[in-house]
Amino acid sequence: MRTPAAKLYQVNSATAARRVREIIDKGLEAGQFSAVDSPFASGLVVLAIDGVQSRRLLGPTGLTTGEAFDEIANILLDGLQCQSRR
Incomplete structure (x- = not known):
């Protein structure tokens, strides 16, 4: 059985x-x-956010939560930019 917090977290993840x-x-x-599969890219971001919030991605990296979210944004935005804009 899911807890109310788990249900809320699932709703928030889907919204994100x-x-x-x-x-x-x-x-x-x-x-x-550049051309990407947006459902895949958005799912990837949600997995990364889940990894930070669960702290699974923080331990091995030594990053703080804020630093990790900055890295997610940098990776995503740099990776999506069209080649002609770089």
Whole structure:
């Protein structure tokens, strides 16, 4: 049985995934991002966020939560930029 906190976390993760997908889709439409599969990319971001929040990604890296989220943003945005903009 899921706890109320687990259910809320699942809803928040799904909301985050939808929002990231919307941002990626807008960037693709505007020609700012290179072609990627937005459902996969947004799912990848959610997995990374889950890894930080569960601390599974923090232990091996020594990063703080804030530093880890900065790294996720940097990796995602640098990886999505069109080659012509680099």
